[in-house]
Amino acid sequence: MIKRPFFAITKPKLRCARIGDLPKDPLVEIPLPQKVTFLVKGQRPKFDGLTIRIGDRVRTGQKIRPAEDREDLFISSVTGEVSSISSCTGTMGQDYTSITIHAEDQDDWDEAFGLAAKEPNLQVVLDHLASLPGAPDLGALLALKTPVETLVVAGVDRDLLGTKNQFVVDREGKALKQGIEILKKISGIPRIMLLVPDYLKAGAEKTGAEVRAMRAVYPDTLPRMIMQNLFGKPVPVGKSCEDLGIGFVSAEAVAALEQAFSEGRVPIHKLFTVVRKDGTKVIAKARIGTPVKDVLSALGISTYHGDRVVLGGAMTGRSLFSEEAPVEGDTDVILVQDKSQLVPSSDSHCVNCGECVRVCPARMPVNLLIRYLENGLFEEAAQDLDLLSCIECGLCAYVCIVNIPIFQYIMLGKQEVARIKSAEEVHA
Numbered sequence: 087m088i089k090r091p092f093f094a095i096t097k098p099k100l101r102c103a104r105i106g107d108l109p110k111d112p113l114v115e116i117p118l119p120q121k122v123t124f125l126v127k128g129q130r131p132k133f134d135g136l137t138i139r140i141g142d143r144v145r146t147g148q149k150i151r152p153a154e155d156r157e158d159l160f161i162s163s164v165t166g167e168v169s170s171i172s173s174c175t176g177t178m179g180q181d182y183t184s185i186t187i188h189a190e191d192q193d194d195w196d197e198a199f200g201l202a203a204k205e206p207n208l209q210v211v212l213d214h215l216a217s218l219p220g221a222p223d224l225g226a227l228l229a230l231k232t233p234v235e236t237l238v239v240a241g242v243d244r245d246l247l248g249t250k251n252q253f254v255v256d257r258e259g260k261a262l263k264q265g266i267e268i269l270k271k272i273s274g275i276p277r278i279m280l281l282v283p284d285y286l287k288a289g290a291e292k293t294g295a296e297v298r299a300m301r302a303v304y305p306d307t308l309p310r311m312i313m314q315n316l317f318g319k320p321v322p323v324g325k326s327c328e329d330l331g332i333g334f335v336s337a338e339a340v341a342a343l344e345q346a347f348s349e350g351r352v353p354i355h356k357l358f359t360v361v362r363k364d365g366t367k368v369i370a371k372a373r374i375g376t377p378v379k380d381v382l383s384a385l386g387i388s389t390y391h392g393d394r395v396v397l398g399g400a401m402t403g404r405s406l407f408s409e410e411a412p413v414e415g416d417t418d419v420i421l422v423q424d425k426s427q428l429v430p431s432s433d434s435h436c437v438n439c440g441e442c443v444r445v446c447p448a449r450m451p452v453n454l455l456i457r458y459l460e461n462g463l464f465e466e467a468a469q470d471l472d473l474l475s476c477i478e479c480g481l482c483a484y485v486c487i488v489n490i491p492i493f494q495y496i497m498l499g500k501q502e503v504a505r506i507k508s509a510e511e512v513h514a
Contacts, residue, residue: 127182235276
């Protein structure tokens with residue numbers, strides 16, 4: 087493996103969206119949908135392995151593990167009847183179990199969390215709030231055998247067009263302050279830092295937290311860039327930020343943690359930025375599991391043949407093949423593009439212009455890497471060309487002059503390497 091020095095000076099640095107780009111009253115709450123869908127990792131288990139079946143009634147806030155022999159679960163965001171359970175395939179070929187619930191008009195709240203949440207403590211969080219809106223995987227973060235020494239509450243948004251964490255810092259400072267206090271109490275982490283864009287620093291300091299400000303330019307808002315630029319700790323291949331003693335959790339998740347304990351109910355809504363075809367933005371609030379088509383309908387956004395809806399943002403998002411796809415706990419941006427705005431991907435071969443190499447923050451030989459990935463040489467790409475050093479910023483595809491979908495190739499390659507490694511461990 088090449089093992090190049092991890093970071094170089096990165097160009098272009100793109101200005102991230104700000105909440106000043108939003109309308110005066112930017113928050114729009116999406117109405118209760120007729121149905122919600124939850125995607126749980128893994129294929130549908132055999133019938134005798136199911137813990138939930140079609141026709142079962144579930145309650146709002148109820149924790150549901152679809153199969154007894156699986157760790158993955160979901161929290162129902164509505165009260166209603168299970169109408170379908172099926173297997174489906176994700177963007178990169180991942181297997182999921184899809185559970186759809188037809189929603190009733192009124193919420194019948196599950197009481198399990200409310201009874202346990204009289205006083206914030208770690209066990210309650212692990213049992214009921216392991217995955218909050220904002221997808222921090224808080225349970226795994228707090229349950230590490232070697233606890234992190236610093237927890238960064240990210241008030242910056244990962245994608246170029248995202249604004250929901252900035253919105254939380256600006257509009258929900260009280261909830262953020264109390265959420266940080268709860269984290270200090272239950273986690274034992276010695277240092278909790280609130281990281282915000284420089285223009286929000288003055289307001290963020292009112293939370294009483296340790297505040298660090300940064301210029302919100304992309305890709306500096308990604309955790310591995312923050313590790314390098316703020317802490318001077320490059321993350322080696324095969325390691326995570328947590329391995330180096332630093333964890334990340336979104337401002338949205340911290341505010342949701344406060345909401346959970348103040349209301350005695352599991353948070354069921356997700357905040358995300360919606361970017362319309364004309365580039366205007368709004369913050370939407372919808373129940374987790376709401377179909378994307380319901381969000382677009384509520385906002386008066388129409389799509390036609392040839393238009394594109396991207397889940398996740400301009401730089402690292404994935405195009406939806408169906409607007410029935412649900413809003414998930416990690417949905418931060420929904421980008422709608424008119425067909426006239428699209429730049430089609432190409433199956434052309436690399437012309438060795440070098441733009442992707444110059445822009446890569448990890449200094450990877452992207453022009454060589456793409457040749458390996460196009461030919462399915464995934465393990466060789468990892469061994470010889472630093473595939474696993476990629477920080478997943480998408481800049482390579484952004485600057486490619488022949489429009490090769492380099493980022494998608496890299497994500498597929500990483501997934502295939504992980505799948506091969508997992509299969510080898512099973513058969514070892």
